[in-house]
Amino acid sequence: MHALEESFAALGVREPEAVADPDAVVAKLIAHYDRATERVRAAFRDFEAGGEPPAPKDATYPFLGLHVGAESLNIDARYAFGALTDPGIFGTTITRPRLFAGYLLDNARRLMAHHGVEMVVGRSDRPIPLPFVVDRSGLELSGERVAEVWNRFVLPDLRQTDDRVANGFYRPPETPIQPLALFTAERTDYSLQRLYHYTGTAPEYFQRFVLLTNYQRYVDRFVRFGRQVVQEDDEFEALVEPGDAITAPEGWRAPADVGEPPQHLPQMPAYHLFRADRRGITLVNIGVGPSNARTITDHLAVLRPHCWLMLGHCAGLRRSQQLGDYVLAHGYVRDDHVLDQELPLFVPVPPIAEVQVALQEAVARVTGLDGLDLKTRMRTGTVATTDNRNWELRYAELYERLNQSRAIAVDMESATIAANGFRFRVPYGTLLCVSDKPLHGELKLRGMADQFYRQRVSQHLEIGMAALRILREGGTDVLHSRKLRSFDEPAFR
Numbered sequence: 001m002h003a004l005e006e007s008f009a010a011l012g013v014r015e016p017e018a019v020a021d022p023d024a025v026v027a028k029l030i031a032h033y034d035r036a037t038e039r040v041r042a043a044f045r046d047f048e049a050g051g052e053p054p055a056p057k058d059a060t061y062p063f064l065g066l067h068v069g070a071e072s073l074n075i076d077a078r079y080a081f082g083a084l085t086d087p088g089i090f091g092t093t094i095t096r097p098r099l100f101a102g103y104l105l106d107n108a109r110r111l112m113a114h115h116g117v118e119m120v121v122g123r124s125d126r127p128i129p130l131p132f133v134v135d136r137s138g139l140e141l142s143g144e145r146v147a148e149v150w151n152r153f154v155l156p157d158l159r160q161t162d163d164r165v166a167n168g169f170y171r172p173p174e175t176p177i178q179p180l181a182l183f184t185a186e187r188t189d190y191s192l193q194r195l196y197h198y199t200g201t202a203p204e205y206f207q208r209f210v211l212l213t214n215y216q217r218y219v220d221r222f223v224r225f226g227r228q229v230v231q232e233d234d235e236f237e238a239l240v241e242p243g244d245a246i247t248a249p250e251g252w253r254a255p256a257d258v259g260e261p262p263q264h265l266p267q268m269p270a271y272h273l274f275r276a277d278r279r280g281i282t283l284v285n286i287g288v289g290p291s292n293a294r295t296i297t298d299h300l301a302v303l304r305p306h307c308w309l310m311l312g313h314c315a316g317l318r319r320s321q322q323l324g325d326y327v328l329a330h331g332y333v334r335d336d337h338v339l340d341q342e343l344p345l346f347v348p349v350p351p352i353a354e355v356q357v358a359l360q361e362a363v364a365r366v367t368g369l370d371g372l373d374l375k376t377r378m379r380t381g382t383v384a385t386t387d388n389r390n391w392e393l394r395y396a397e398l399y400e401r402l403n404q405s406r407a408i409a410v411d412m413e414s415a416t417i418a419a420n421g422f423r424f425r426v427p428y429g430t431l432l433c434v435s436d437k438p439l440h441g442e443l444k445l446r447g448m449a450d451q452f453y454r455q456r457v458s459q460h461l462e463i464g465m466a467a468l469r470i471l472r473e474g475g476t477d478v479l480h481s482r483k484l485r486s487f488d489e490p491a492f493r
Contacts, residue, residue: 065091082110
């Protein structure tokens with residue numbers, strides 16, 4: 001064991017190994033994780049069969065770290081991630097390295113090349129909880145046997161599943177090993193489990209470009225398009241729907257289990273235009289309200305998306321707006337309250353230039369409008385997000401606030417999604433469509449809404465997908481903005 005490995009061993013890392021090749025880093029993480037999870041599964045199989053296996057205490061999460069001395073800093077202001085600006089020892093626990101192989105490889109390559117150092121792979125002291133490995137028991141366990149699970153197996157520890165680093169609550173140097181990533185392995189596993197619960201699809205199918213909507217009509221159009229395009233084009237390999245039901249060309253090999261449509265849809269169903277490089281498009285119907293918007297983005301964040309966009313409807317506040325006009329948000333009034341503790345209201349949520357440009361270009365491409373004509377159908381300005389669906393009934397109280405903020409639209413999700421994007425360093429954007437103008441007597445009525453939806457849903461969805469294509473083709477390095485990074489930021493994106 002050479003000096004680098006000894007320094008990590010002294011800090012509690014088990015079996016540390018210095019590795020000079022990024023591909024080998026990922027391969028060793030996979031090997032450590034596979035061995036550990038198989039120990040958990042084997043012990044639980046023994047338990048189900050009536051045995052009394054000891055708790056698999058050596059089944060711990062893999063560890064990944066590096067030591068960067070002052071001589072290796074190589075500070076370069078061009079990079080938003082993949083580089084460190086302070087010397088020290090950095091590390092993180094890792095889960096599901098096969099799922100995150102591309103992400104891990106990209107970050108390892110950047111760090112090792114930039115600083116000219118080896119990375120250290122080993123085993124952490126954090127045991128892998130049983131529910132993150134075994135989804136369900138194949139046998140009916142008695143109440144007494146269920147109680148024994150608590151004594152024989154590790155269960156999730158909420159002390160390891162917080163967002164202190166992402167929220168900016170961590171103060172270095174609280175621990176000898178500084179954070180290398182925003183999320184611990186436990187926090188990531190927690191969200192991967194919740195994603196399947198809420199969306200009905202396995203994490204292996206999620207793509208890194210995400211559309212969020214709150215209207216089923218958008219989903220219906222996305223599914224119709226997906227079923228057709230995967231058979232006729234090679235941009236996407238498959239369409240994955242809730243239950244992991246798959247539409248794909250004959251012979252396509254799925255990265256996870258293939259299922260069937262569920263009898264009942266989950267709370268926030270997800271649909272994926274799948275690509276093996278994870279640069280396809282995921283659409284999630286998040287339902288209505290900031291609570292759902294926060295919940296789903298809390299969990300999507302661990303997948304490290306390249307971007308998420310909100311495509312929804314809004315109330316237009318200006319007399320010059322017409323039903324069906326688009327609103328491109330460049331600022332937000334955060335009257336939703338669901339993130340006030342994690343991201344105080346004094347924190348600005350800036351627009352991401354690359355996303356704004358892509359959305360405006362997509363609107364121009366799809367509508368065929370430009371110049372002043374484009375301004376007649378799309379307005380850029382501030383969107384006010386509220387947690388009160390019946391905000392119109394507080395007209396007299398809200399008029400002054402909305403007027404002072406220069407808001408041009410009101411919705412219930414956009415500021416939440418943008419704020420969580422800022423919080424989790426995920427580029428974000430909002431393109432809304434005006435569905436009513438309550439301040440001017442144009443309320444959302446049934447017949448009018450049906451006509452509006454028929455005219456705008458397909459175009460709006462097409463614009464969102466076009467914007468994601470523009471961002472993908474422009475390269476993700478320029479998309480990940482330095483304005484999302486804190487001054488003591490972990491090196492991993």
